[in-house]
Amino acid sequence: MKHKVWIVPAGAALGLALGGLWLRLGSGAWSALSLPLTALGEGLRRLSLGGFWGNLAAWGVVVLLSALPLLVLVLLGEKRRAAEEWLLGLMVPVLFLGLFFLVNPTHLSWPVREFFPPAALGTALSMAAAFLVLRLLRSLEDASRERLAGAFEGLLYLCAAFTALAAALGQVLEGADRWAGVVEGNTDPGSLTPLMIAFLCCLNMAPGLLSALTMVWGASLARVLGREDFDQEGVELCGRTALGCRMAAQATVVLAVSANLIQLALMDQLRTTHFSLALPLLSLMLSAGLMLLCRLLQRGRELQEDSDSII
Numbered sequence: 001m002k003h004k005v006w007i008v009p010a011g012a013a014l015g016l017a018l019g020g021l022w023l024r025l026g027s028g029a030w031s032a033l034s035l036p037l038t039a040l041g042e043g044l045r046r047l048s049l050g051g052f053w054g055n056l057a058a059w060g061v062v063v064l065l066s067a068l069p070l071l072v073l074v075l076l077g078e079k080r081r082a083a084e085e086w087l088l089g090l091m092v093p094v095l096f097l098g099l100f101f102l103v104n105p106t107h108l109s110w111p112v113r114e115f116f117p118p119a120a121l122g123t124a125l126s127m128a129a130a131f132l133v134l135r136l137l138r139s140l141e142d143a144s145r146e147r148l149a150g151a152f153e154g155l156l157y158l159c160a161a162f163t164a165l166a167a168a169l170g171q172v173l174e175g176a177d178r179w180a181g182v183v184e185g186n187t188d189p190g191s192l193t194p195l196m197i198a199f200l201c202c203l204n205m206a207p208g209l210l211s212a213l214t215m216v217w218g219a220s221l222a223r224v225l226g227r228e229d230f231d232q233e234g235v236e237l238c239g240r241t242a243l244g245c246r247m248a249a250q251a252t253v254v255l256a257v258s259a260n261l262i263q264l265a266l267m268d269q270l271r272t273t274h275f276s277l278a279l280p281l282l283s284l285m286l287s288a289g290l291m292l293l294c295r296l297l298q299r300g301r302e303l304q305e306d307s308d309s310i311i
Helices: 007-033 034-049 053-064 068-077 083-103 112-139 145-184 192-225 232-265 281-310
Strands: none
Touching: 007 145, 007 192, 034 053, 034 112, 053 068, 053 083, 053 281, 068 083, 068 112, 068 192, 145 192, 192 232, 192 281
């Protein structure tokens, strides 16, 4: 069973690294992220102050950058426009306004002027991502079985990587916030409190990593289902995947309950606690859903074999 399990620890490691980098930069994290936009705005502003031709050149750059989505529409060269292509048209005014207020921030009040250009860029990028997703879905409408299975496999691997990354990054930031709350309380945290915060972050990270692992298993199953014949190898893969999903669901429940029980037992020695009354439903649904799918495929294979033996 050739699962690309390495995607899960790789995504988690990247999430931990990004979280550590964000904490390392501290208040300068936002400035570091917006540095390219700031440099672009300052450059266009200096260019626009260089007289008539400089101002004309600055406007030309703004218009050119804003019109890039229209260039993509021209390159597509389709006579009949699909619904998702209008997203590219909507990107033009968003980009234009972002660039205009980047060069002329005084037209906005404080602190809107600091956040509008990055927000506009983020909005434009989200529209571009939505266009790519809808475009991909349209291209798969008449695709072959093998291509559909390959696309589903790739999508699950991508989701697994992002799920692991988000789980690790989220717990790093959440753990840092809890520790900051302890420090602000101006009390002696002792040696157990920081260890418990780190331990709880690991426990809370586990459901996300298990979800990512379930997606990896699902990707391997999608590759098998894309074949013409669902052979014995596919049946065995379903059995192993179902077993793994059941164990993942059990581990998710145990970890969620353990976090509360451990804090309850050590409450007198801790300076901060975090009790959760909710179960990680996403991880449970993914594991249970994939397990049921595997069982259904196994039963379908058994019925097919019985039918073939009777015939």
